[in-house]
Amino acid sequence: MTVQEKERPLSKSEVAISDEHSATIGPFEAAVEHLKREWQLYLMLLPMIIWFAVFLYKPMYGLQIAFKDYSIFRGIAGSPWVGLEHFETLFANDQFLRAIKNTITISALNLLFGFPAPIILALMFNEVLNASYKRTAQTIVYLPHFISSVIIAGIVITAFSPTAGIVNTVMGWFGLDPVYFLTQPEWFRPIFIGTGIWQEAGFGSIVFLAAIAGVNPSLYESAVVDGANRWQMMWKITIPSILPTILIMLIIRIGNIMEVSFELVILLYQPATYETADVVNTWIYRQGLQSGQYDLAAAAGLFNAIVAFVLVMTANTLSRRFSRTSLW
Amino acid sequence: MSGVVLSKIVKKYGALQVVHGIDLRIDPKEFVVLVGPSGCGKSTTLRMIAGLEAITGGALTIDDRVVNKVAPKDRDVAMVFQNYALYPHLNVADNIAFGLRIRKVPKAEIKKAVHEVAEILGLTDYLARRPSDLSGGQRQRVAMGRAIVRHPKVFLFDEPLSNLDAKLRTQMRAEIKRLHKRLGVTSIYVTHDQVEAMTLADRIVVMNQGVIEQIGTPMDLFNNPANRFVAGFIGSPPMNQLHGFLEAGDSGPLAQVGRIKVKLPKSESLRHETGRPVILGIRPEHVTVNEVPGSFPINVNLDLVETLGSEALLHTDFDGMSFVARVETLGDVGHLTGVDTLHVRPDLMKLFDAETGRSLSLEAGA
Amino acid sequence: MMNWNLYSRGDKFFAIMVSILIGMFTVATLYPFIYIAAVSFSSGFAAQAGKVVLTPIDATLEAYGYILKDPQFWISYRNTFIYTIGGTVMSLAFIIPGAYALSRPQLKGRRFFNLFIAFTMWFNAGLIPFFLNMRDLNLLDSMFGIILAFAVNAFNVILLRNFFEAIPKSFEEAARMDGANDFQVLWKVFVPLSKPAIATITLFCIVSRWNGFFWAMVLLQSEDKIPLQVFLRHTISNLSDDDEFAIVQTAAGFSAETVTAAIIVCSIVPVLIVYPFIQKYFEKGILLGGVKE
Structure with missing residues (x-):
């Protein structure tokens, strides 16, 4: 029995202790046990959860005024229900319909011109050999992203001013008559989208540059051995390699089609250009916060939020297909 | 009845049971190695002893105290992790002193303890360095130093040598053995490498699919395997x-x-x-x-x-x-x-x- | 990368063309800033006549003299610093512990809490309910209200949570066996290990606070509480609407344009000073965010 001896079976009292502790505990007891152990984690989480509840979820409760005849004095809960009345008003309102149209148009134009810009920029950066030149250029083109909309608008207003602005000065050199760009509806969108490209193309290229950096270098080396030139490598290797990233970014952009940066719109538009510039959020801002029609504006906001939600969820589902990982 | 005693220890993750009621007694000063293929439950068992995993069933006693629900820090055990878990933002001395600082040991005592440990492990010249400036073997020593400095009742080792190259592994193996002889602290060591198990252990516990296949001295297992699994696992x-x-x-x-x-x-x-x-x-x-x-x-x-x-x-x-x-x-x-x-x-x-x-x-x- | 000496003539031509195009885009990016700076140092007359192109015409500091004398400029400048520093500290105080808790697998209801937070990125109640909520909370025209109400956003939480999740579990376990509680694990181990991610979030907070405009405009009425951006906006719209101002002040050596430009310069300068320090973080930072549930 030498082997048995080395295994040293447990004594009776040791086994008894085990039986004592094996009694299964109920779910309530288990929860108490868990909290005793991990209460600090919940304490850490609590402030943030309360913050989300108070500042982002409580307003969702307030969304009910979209279905109510809201009065400040009666409050959210006390105001009477009016069903879909506000939505009927909305869809009979030419200005609101125009705002939807403008939102989609501006987003679509942004997609068409603003989306390719950072990709082209990233592809070009990839071809620059001199590291310090590349670095300097990158540093400069990322900068506008960090400048506030107010300043951007201030620069645009100054530069496009009819008398003092540089744009009209240059046009004057070629004998062209000065144009008061910011009062002309047909000029609003080109200026708005151009400003967007100027501000965001550089910063937006970071994602694509990272994707390019992830391309396996041996692909380029074998292409060199096969005699490909840089132009061919860009089309045959770089672009196909970053195509998943491009697709995902495109899907995100489409998902955010209802989100025009309305802060900049507010800063750049004026009644004369509402025709082409007024978007859903600026309309809500004027109706709700400036004219005090809270219920109608909230209804517009709800409509906007639901459309945006559906678009974003669709985009997320699509991107899962392309990347296996989701966006968030 | 002192030392570490596992009695009918069970671990379940939801419906999945990974440890099926283990009985094991580890005597004071003994060096026991848990060995088995990956997924056999050896690491889970070690982590239950450490207090990092909750025990689903059975009892764990350390020096006659049932510690099933005792927090890891209060079990008086120390652990050396597979990836060492050295804090990259602290130098060697601060890494070793971390546990003592948390426990609010007086500064002078900490200093003395850290120097003693550094002496034992040959780290005295490296105390001011960051882990990133150390070789693999030195990092391994710092990880052990962090465990030793607290004078725990039990050392736990979770595959501590698996990140080292073959030559260094042999060297560190001998060093762990020497250290155990010198300090005489109860040690529980998990590995999937049967050579490590054979060379280090006073007794080996061979595990497979959540049960113990055999317990015995290295030569026992080699000469008298209790079953085909042990026969196939021990020996190369x-x-x-x-x-x-x-x-x-x-x-x-x-x-x-x-x-x-x-x-x-x-x-x-x-x-x-x-x-x-x-x-x-x-x-x-x-x-x-x-x-x-x-x-x-x-x-x-x-x-x-x-x-x-x-x-x-x-x-x-x-x-x-x-x-x-x-x-x-x-x-x-x-x-x-x-x-x-x-x-x-x-x-x-x-x-x-x-x-x-x-x-x-x-x-x-x- | 590739070796210039191995380039064919065609490749060299291509690389040079690309470098020139990049140079043009860079200059185009930089030019508006140079133009504004030039305007700010020009005389009001030269600016109004559209003579400024690249360098100041009839160089003068009159415009700066005008705004630096305006006490409202200094008040709003101070306020922006308060919003930026207070807001960033507030953000970190919520986000760091919250993201840590969310990153721990032992947290029960983790999936629910994650969804609770992520949902706010997909669905937003919108301007009106948010405004009414602020009014109900008595946070209109309140500096503390601004600091608190914009302290957290889901993106930053998820960014930091992802970073914490990527830290090997053994760091937490080792600290725990050494006797650390959750607060100590977070403060002594996770925060030092997460410097890049925390720097990124700090940067995002600072930038958004410094630039914050819309809600400050909507929520704040008192002149002594408005930040620089709102002051800038007021100045720009007042100056351009006010014909009388134009006539009077041109004689004094500055104009609406030069004053606007001068305020723009004053509010960009701090950004330019900090920019080189933050640059190394944001490139990594925006990549940290996005992917992974």
Whole structure:
């Protein structure tokens, strides 16, 4: 029995202790046990959860005024229900319909011109050999992203001013008559989208540059051995390699089609250009916060939020297909 | 009844049970190695002892205190992690001192303790360095220093050498052994490497699929594996396992394996078991090219000779079953290429039940 | 990368063309800033006549003299610093512990809490309910209200949570065996290990606070509480609407344009000073965010 001896079976009292502790505990007891152990984690989480509840979820409760005849004095809960009345008003309102149209148009134009810009920029950066030149250029083109909309608008207003602005000065050199760009509806969108490209193309290229950096270098080396030139490598290797990233970014952009940066719109538009510039959020801002029609504006906001939600969820589902990982 | 005692320890993740009621007593100052393939529950068991995993069932006592629900910090155990978990933002001294600082030990004491530990581990010159500036072996030592400095009752090691290269691993293995001799602290060590287990352990616990297959000293496990699993796991290359069945012979039971009959030691229990399927276990080390007293020859087809230096592995085919021999080269492998006969000693062979996998030799000996 | 000496003539031509195009885009990016700076240092007359192109015409500091004398400029400048520093500290105080808790697998209801937070990225109640909520909370025209109400956003939480999740579990376990509680694990181990991610979030907070405009405009009425961006906006719209101002002040050596430009310069300068320090973080930072549930 030498082997048995080395295994040293447990004594009776040791086994008894085990039986004592094996009694299964109920779910309530288990929860108490868990909290005793991990209460600090919940304490850490609590402030943030309360913050989300108070500042982002409580307003969702307030969304009910979209279905109510809201009065400040009666409050959210006390105001009477009016069903879909506000939505009927909305869809009979030419200005609101125009705002939807403008939102989609501006987003679509942004997609068409603003989306390719950072990709082209990233592809070009990839071809620059001199590291310090590349670095300097990158540093400069990322900068506008960090400048506030107010300043951007201030620069645009100054530069496009009819008398003092540089744009009209240059046009004057070629004998062209000065144009008061910011009062002309047909000029609003080109200026708005151009400003967007100027501000965001550089910063937006970071994602694509990272994707390019992830391309396996041996692909380029074998292409060199096969005699490909840089132009061919860009089309045959770089672009196909970053195509998943491009697709995902495109899907995100489409998902955010209802989100025009309305802060900049507010800063750049004026009644004369509402025709082409007024978007859903600026309309809500004027109706709700400036004219005090809270219920109608909230209804517009709800409509906007639901459309945006559906678009974003669709985009997320699509991107899962392309990347296996989701966006968030 | 002191030391570490695991009694009917069970671990479940939801419906999935990964440890099936383990009984194990570890004596004070003992060095016990838990070994087994990945997923066998050895790490989970160690982490339950550490308090990093909740114990689903059974009792764990450390020095006569049931610690099932005691927080890791209050169990008086220290652990060396596989990836060392050294804090990259702290230098070596601060890494070692971390636990003492958290416990609010007076500064002078901390300083003294850190220097003592650094002395023991040969880290005195590196105290001001960051972990990123250390070699693999030095990091390993810092990780041990962090455990030692607190003078815990039990050291836990979770595959501490698996991130090192082969040469360093051998060196650190010896160092851990020396350290254990010097400090004499109860140690529980998890590894999947049976060589580590053999060299370090006072006793080895072989685990598989959440149960203990066998507990014993390294030589016990090597000489008397309780079942086919242990036989296959301990020893390198693993024991040859040849399928066959029992037959009754004139002077005792025989095992029919392939074309040959092997005479088994006299055994009452096996006498009338004719036809029972069995596995004959033969360690590669117990096979020779030349005849030795008591051995009998078997004919094999030589497939491949792997040269190790002083020894060589002969991969052969014995009646359709693969059969490996570990033989001496005597400085030359030329004479091995023509081998067609190998010699085995019946007294060193093991017999297992083919269905249960349990050793029959042990029963026979009883 | 590739070796210039191995380039064919065609490749060299291509690389040079690309470098020139990049140079043009860079200059185009930089030019508006140079133009504004030039305007700010020009005389009001030269600016109004559209003579400024690249360098100041009739160089003068009159415009700066005008705004630096305006006490409202200094008040709003101070306020922006308060919003930026207070807001960033507030953000970190919510986000760091919250993201740590969310990153721990032992937290029960983790999936729910994650969804609770991520949902706010997909669905937003919108301007009106948010405004009414602020009014109900009595946070209109309140500096503390601005600091608190914009302290957290889901993106930053998820960014930091992802970073914490990527830290090997053994760091937490080792600290725990050493006797650390959750607060100590977070403060002494996770925060030092997460410097890049925390720097990124700090940067995002600082930039958004410094630039914050819309809600400050909507929520704040008192002149002594408005930040620089709102002051800038007021100045720009007042100056350009006010014909009388134009006539009077041109004689004084500055104009609406030069004053606007001068305020723009004053509010960009701090950004330019900090920019080189933050640059190394944001490239990594925006990549940290996005992917992974």
